[in-house]
Amino acid sequence: MNVLVSDTSIIIDLERSSLLREAFALPVQFVVPDLLYERELRDHGGPGLIDLGLRVESLEEADVQRAQHYRLANSRLALPRHVRACTGAKPELDSSHRRRSTAFAGPG
Secondary structure, X not given: OEEEOOOHHHHHXXXXXXXXXXXXXXXXXXXXXXXXXXXXHOOOOHHHHHHHOOEEEOOOHHHHHHHHHHHHHOOOOOOOHHHHHHHOXXXXXXXXXXXXXXXXXXXX
């Protein structure tokens, strides 16, 4: 199974709680979109994450459309920044006016 990491705070939280190595030892493949890696991870521990097993993949048009489909099907989900950048969508705010983020476990 692939686990798409759509927000770097997920990785930061795993690192802060000393669970990063344990998470990468699970029988799943952690994947980040190339835009997220380039903008937020490459210069901030990205190579070490790749050494742990992080995979970087490109967002294809079909992937963006699938993310939009999931978003329409479940209004509690927010489009991550890198997907909004591809679609031109505006950031979404939760009731406390903070940006929402989500992790998506997709088929793999």
